[in-house]
Amino acid sequence: MKPDAEATAEGILYTDEYQFTMAQVYFRMGLHETPAQFDHFFRQYPDYGAHQAGYCINAGLEWLLDWMGQARMRVEDLEHLRSQTDRRGQRLFDEAFLRWLQAHGSFDSISLAAIPEGRVVHPNVPLTVVRGPLALAQILETPLLNLLNYQTLIATKASRIHISARGGTVLEFGMRRGQSTGVNAGGRAALIGGADFSSNVGLSHVLGYPPKGTHAHSLVQVFMAMGGSELDAFQAYADTYPDDCLLLVDTISTLESGVPNAIKVFEALRRQGHEPVGIRLDSGDLAYLSIQAAKQLDAAGFDNVSIVLSNNLDELIIWQIITQIQDEAPRYGVEPDRLIQRLVYGVGTGLITSRGQAALDGVYKLVAVCQDDDWVPAIKVSETPEKTLNPGHKGVWRLYDQRGRATTDLLTLQAEDPRQMDPLVLHHPVAPTRFRSLRQAEVSAAEPLLQDVLVEGRLAVDQPSLEAMRALREADLNRLDPGVKRLMNPHIYHVSLSEKLWRQKQALIAAAQRPR
């Protein structure tokens, strides 16, 4: 895309057409500046088919705020809207509406509360709460979902891969297989959710992390095509990076050529006072090859160099590799735990596309409008009860049990404080007969999850660092029941409604279904 085109395609027109057609209806009806509230939430954890997430890691907010701060209606954008016609060839958007957009077409009037990035989050809990003039909050729907859904999806996948790797370093390698420039958002989310580093050079610099990488098969191919050998290629790499020497050993034959050649080069390095870093395996049976490579490396006195694995990894394949090493390594005289500790995982496609579930179903729903200074809750009834909204402005709380474990996320009416309720009645969001009670004595803490981040377009908090987001993630995961974290068939974490919110929801459903 050319720069001019990109400014249009990533500016305030970066939204769905119906947002503008609806905005004009609101304008005609005099409703466009009516304060409205939309909740952003997801309905289901990612389901990867053979396995399912039991939690998500929230991500994407900072880049949404950046986009909102920059997006505003330019003359060129107005021209584009002016050029749209209806089926009779008449202009679709009239001049009065366009003048209003020209004067007000930005997100300077929007307020936003959100759960911080890096935190563990669950379905039906508002992650982002938007308040502002109806027409502008409506236009924001698409970019908000676009910028948040994907990062949360990938932070979640990265967290699963991180858990599966049991302390092994995880490198994000997915740039070539993601959705064009979207890979930058994916790389960022991976770093928040569980990847230690990324191979993406520009993004890593922007985020303040060193980019990671070694070499490709092409390096060896070049030397071979020029009449040289794999060993020559390794030697050239080691000469250039004597203290960062990590060699890809599978261009010809991993065990017969690659590893023996790497060992020769490592020995020379060591004689010169340098410690080699490791080898990378990119094809074949990674568990078997890593055992055999470790055996060769150990025998040569390189029992501390890393073994980087890549090629189609994801959380299940890493789990399988580790299990296979635990089973097989002893047979070859290799100590499995020591081998597992030296593994590093380069994860590409499986991470950047969230293999098995390529999209998060996050939605953005009108939950209240302000009429005569009074916030009126809005409902959408669905024939699928799970899809019926939790209406109105809500309190969003996380309750911890006496062990300090998160036991439920609780949605309440805004004015309610769960610290004042005893017993706490926790309603299932949908099923009328399912609820449980908690005594205050069973609750060690009740934590409000939403934070005001934008007040009428102005940032209300400093943006935390990525390191701070990672620390939030680790703290939240430590307070999560291990059953909720397991890769397959996780325990279902409870998200509940307070008694009063439940009653309000039922009353609104009944009113909406009353014929009129």
Added chain:
Amino acid sequence: MKPDAEATAEGILYTDEYQFTMAQVYFRMGLHETPAQFDHFFRQYPDYGAHQAGYCINAGLEWLLDWMGQARMRVEDLEHLRSQTDRRGQRLFDEAFLRWLQAHGSFDSISLAAIPEGRVVHPNVPLTVVRGPLALAQILETPLLNLLNYQTLIATKASRIHISARGGTVLEFGMRRGQSTGVNAGGRAALIGGADFSSNVGLSHVLGYPPKGTHAHSLVQVFMAMGGSELDAFQAYADTYPDDCLLLVDTISTLESGVPNAIKVFEALRRQGHEPVGIRLDSGDLAYLSIQAAKQLDAAGFDNVSIVLSNNLDELIIWQIITQIQDEAPRYGVEPDRLIQRLVYGVGTGLITSRGQAALDGVYKLVAVCQDDDWVPAIKVSETPEKTLNPGHKGVWRLYDQRGRATTDLLTLQAEDPRQMDPLVLHHPVAPTRFRSLRQAEVSAAEPLLQDVLVEGRLAVDQPSLEAMRALREADLNRLDPGVKRLMNPHIYHVSLSEKLWRQKQALIAAAQRPR
């Protein structure tokens, strides 16, 4: 992302770290300016699990060329590279290499031949052939794959959905579920591959298509929260867009509220001299509901308005909907073919994420280096024979049979011309015993597929319009065997090697495996 950060993250550092570390090795060895050739190709059609593609639609080239034209090493980029350190804290990239990058860090020296966008393409056939200084052609690997893989993946999916929709209009609705700004590339590819329009406002304007959309549930919710009704919302929409009135009818109850209210509004419109456009169904059993909605609309005299279907569609679900309508509609007195002809499909997640296969396995492999003015073919042998490269600079041809149908894609040595070979011996790329022969009399045409698009950084052809790409797609699909186009278990299209290329490949494999 902030604009400064974006300039870094989407500029010449938009690549994998190992491209720079390898480039420096080449520089140290004096190989950085050695002319090299890399082929870009994919190895396998997308496999969606329950179904598989039998062809792909090539896409992404124009935006790659735009990126290559803009990307060049800036002072800030050099600073980032200068800041990288090895494990001893020494600089990773030395000043001599950075000076060279400062002087030469752009793609002005790269030549590129490619198969045009919109064309049908197959595995192992070079889609893009890159020639240029080794170090720069190496750095190009990641952005090239990033910008081409995804668009080809989505153009292919869009083509399948277009075929499945049997002439029904296809709208790309996936913005909120793709990978952040990558959705613009996805929307473009969808428009090349088979979508008629997109809901993406900015992108549509950039590409010169009118964006499409109607309204969301929130419009109805707003009116209800303000004390009004679904009918009030529909009325307001119709008043604003009397000639573009398309109403979403499932906010309350599709058949008991939505469709009857839409009919009331349509009747009023018609009395005022306007023709209504249609309704949209976004939940429930779309086949059943569209039959019942058609019945109500027909009875009211609106047998020509469109019925837009959305909600989790893809090529299989559309196929199922059409099949179900064919089976069920007659039972309700609705003529199935007439109903099918009025259907429009809004396809979101399933299209923008290529449901079932979220990444194309496109790769970029060194196939030749130039030594003393002589191009030396390069090979990479793999323990998986399918992954062994087809080496060297090659001719890429498509042969048509006497019916004008594409019968094989043929890779030859560059100097060969299949029009001069009789018989044409077509080797299977991997299996030594599998080949077939064609007499020239059986071949109606042999078409070279690659076109020179960039000669040392300069555009050698005018960029075709999207309409021209769509015309190429349609022409190619018309010349493709119907068995290759079917959604499930497609016939495997033949990609072959000429006798001479086959022999060259075998000789190189033998040489690479010879111990030295």
